Amino acid sequence: MTTAALDLSGDPKRKRRERRVRILFQSAAVFSIVVSAAIVFSLIGRAIGFLLEIDLSQLWADGWFPRRGRFDLRTIVWHTLVVSAIAMVVATPLGLGASVYLSEYASPRARRVLKPILEVLAGIPSVVLGFFALKFITPNILTTFFPGTQQSNLLAAGIGVGILIIPLVASVSEDAMRAVPIALREASYGLGAQKWRTSLSVVFPAALSGIVASLILGLSRAIGETMVVAIAAGATGGSLLQVNPLNGGQTMTGAMASLAIGSDQVVGEAGTFDSLFFVGLLLFFMTLALNIFSERFVKRFRQRY
Amino acid sequence: MATRSKMPTTSDLVKASISGKKTDFVGIAVAFILLLTVFVSLGILITLLADMLIKGWSVFADRGWDFISSPLSPDPEKAGLSQAIFGSLILMVFVVIVAFPLGVGAAIYLEEYAKDTRMTRFIVANMRNLAGVPSIVYGLLGFAVFVQLLSGITNGRTLISGGLTLAVLVLPIMMITASEALRAVPDALRQASYGVGATKWETIRHHVLPVATPAILTGSVLTVARAFGESAPLLLAGAVLSNFFSAPAGTGVVTLVTEGDYTALPIVVFNWARQPQKEFVAITAAGIVVLLVILLLVNGVAIYLRDRASRRAA
């Protein structure tokens, strides 16, 4: 925009308004960022406080019993991994199968019906799945196959979390497969490949990085999922490390929830309540790492097409 | 037929070689397995819905509207959802008036005004990562900042703290969906507008926003629905997790919001779900049915908005 000649200098009122609008939006952006940065700082301070308060050897103790000053990280991290692994075993075949079906096989009409249903599934709150896991999956399914199942158990929680992330895995990997250019499919058909061959040997590998990203995102969501675990695996005062997923146990998020539930009446050793912030920070970094990792994959996929 | 021999030229041979001789068993198996995964996923959804309806039906049949309009109570025969629904609605008001303008405003700035610098890209990437942070971690923020640090403004464990916590939780998601909607507006439209001498804001207001609004609205409605179902952060941000609480005296809405204890629909469901007595199973399921019906309505609105917009565009 030139301002050289006098009659091109523009209407000052209009220019002032431009500046005001710009500043308005800029402050929205700045504010959003400040607020978000506050998360990290609110965690770090008290997490460090926690480490200073406690006897560090208790991070490697016998079980997670924050009210008795025992903060064994192995216990809750292990349980988190068990639940997430079960969740991935449930969500990977169902989510990927549904995504291949929706992207390659479904007629436009079928897709128009199925996609919103998938979105409904994605919108189901985690408390609902927690209750479903506790009152349906455990008594009606698990106790039938494994009579020794405890009322609260890691397996039911894992299945519940798995159901929760099916839609995430399905929709992110479906997007990746649909982003594969039609030209690649035509090339494959043109060589005499059948539909299944084209879907599985051409489209699927071409979308692989996006599909991997969907799985990592699902894993990250599984690790951070709280309510299903709190309801179905037991948000009790603490737990010992459990190897058998048919027993109840506390995950990182479950431990946080049970501390939060008692947040005003927490009594116990030094650092009991602040352990919440330490676990929260750990969780934050774990999911952050996974999210950044999955972003990498998505980027690699985007660069290609 | 990948042999190097030349094609036979008699039409019978040709016919034999291009006719579908054998059934493609692998193809059928693959299609079957894929369809099976879809049906299993649908089956889970249907089972879940049916299970909730079966378990909770007696509550609606026996108590009807009373279940919706009663306050909490330690007696499962009397306990109702009025306080939970009130709390959830007020929480959503906070989400809409705080997170929507901030998220959309930030998106407009980052997409339309900010230069594509390292800093801008860093901020956008950051927002993406924040959207993936587990919601309970936002609860810690809500506790540390709104319940404790700013207790002078929020009065501690009130709907203000809860509402602001949820607003911060969905802020990155709001921003990302708005950004994507803005990015989907073709650049040619902006060029055309500048070409006839419009300023930046005029271009945004008259050309970019009208095109992007349906997608922004759809995304925002879905985001609000997500906040509606959230409970983990509210556990930390001061929601009352008990079978009973009393409202402060002289209850106007403003007092309730600024001073009273509060709870929310998913929190009540959680609380009921963890009660050991059998009688709570029915009202938990009934509470879930109410929660799902509300969410289904909200999602329906979003899907309707999107469908209408895409039909118009077509």
Add this chain to the structure above:
Amino acid sequence: MNVFSVHDLNVYYSDFHAVRDVSVDVKEHEITAFIGPSGCGKSTVLRCFNRMNDLIETARVEGEIKYHGVDLYGGEVDPVQVRRHIGMVFQKPNPFPKSIYDNVAFGPRIAGFKGNLDELVESSLERAALWDEVKDILDQSAFALSGGQQQRLCIARAIATSPDVLLMDEPASALDPIATLRIEELMHELKGEYTIIIVTHNMQQAARVSDRTAFFNVSLNEQGQRTGQLVEFDETGLIFTNPKETATEDYITGRFG
């Protein structure tokens, strides 16, 4: 000897009549060129020859295409088998995101090729005039190649399944003049072994490479829809020197429009 004889071919997309009453004979070991203005249905007709139109849900084909005397759209014919005999090269190079080797090997592999795959890949790349350029980088991604090389790779990929016919839809339109020239030379060499049908917008190209040329044009039908039609089909020399129809003459002399 006719490889294809097309009789009264009509193609519809939903209720849009894209191509009307096309009849052509395609002769063995010849190069047949399809020319004509944009939207006149050249690609549509071409895609009927290997039943690629089956993949478009709205597309409907009427009329008759005989391939070596066999009705291509007959009941027992399997489109997947058809495409193993009738290969296709597309307008934009579309290599798979795999190695150069795997691109060429894909077709033979899915067809259950039992012989020496390495030899087949080498000979296909040689016939596509690409071997010397890629023989040391066979395991690198096909995306590392230039556009012209990618297109020759797609040709190698198509001939690796030993097809009988090659369909080429504007194979050189995304390439620079030098790469275009290489593709044209290649077509001349391949002509001995294959029957080739090429769609092109480039009149000189049609004149240089083809034995016969079909000129398609768009006309309005009774409902006022723009429908493609075959205007003239003859030996290339005649089409370019002595066309019978004025529309053909207008088009090839650039007076079209």
